Amino acid sequence: MADCLKTGRFDWLLRSQELLPPGAAGLFWRKVERRADRIPLGYVLGNQPFLGVSLRVGPGVLVPRPSTEDLVSSAIGLLKSEGPLPSRILDIGTGSGAIAIALAKSFPEARVVATDIAAAALRTARLNARAAGLKNIRILQEDLRRPPAGEKPWADLVISNPPYIPTAEIASLEPEVRREPRRALDGGPDGLDAIARVIGRAARCLKIKGLVALEMGFGQAERVRCLLRRQGFLDVKVIKDSEGLDRIALARRGAR
């Protein structure tokens, strides 16, 4: 109802004695019906808040989650407390642009490169970056299975919320989640295909002591820790999200 009245989530309660403007009731019930059809709330409303920014979302783009806010906050917290402040950031699999936009706002001096394979994601991320008035983001189409050849270390932070759900588990997800793009969810047989590729890319493009920050699935922490160590990462930290689950990995690029 707050969305139909274009008011805050709690403000509309204060106006509960007022008559609804023409059309608002019809609009409200149409949204309720779509939600009852198990369409994700973000798609019904067309937007999703992420760390204080309202992002446009819709079919073809993953609705950003609170665990990803925790990923971004953990990375920002570590960079602000231990340094160095990043001047070049890479967000792999940007979707709606949520991570890249939050970082571009937190580090206005930094240049952020955000990549995705999906055309719908790239379109949405560009719209969201423009709506946020950000000039320090470049959004590029890139397939993480085909990383740039001969890349030299250039980034201070590589961050990603890659697809990490094991293929066999997709069919048992809630119907809302299955309406989101399969490509945003499916991490291959053990869920680690994309995570391993992101770690490989981070190992090549991060400067020494550069930070890699990853979201992962519940139960993947030990395998992600091994993948990071095998690629020469140090100071591997596994951090709990706000639900108390080990869903975030942070690590520093060691000397080559």
Ligand SMILES: C[S@@+](CC[C@H](N)C(=O)[O-])C[C@H]1O[C@@H](n2cnc3c(N)ncnc32)[C@H](O)[C@@H]1O
């Ligand atoms: C879990 S979603 C994360 C979206 C966004 N970063 C967020 O946190 O809300 C994973 C993203 O990776 C993208 N992706 C999947 N396979 C990819 C590939 N081979 N190359 C590049 N991006 C890919 C998807 O299109 C999707 O946007």
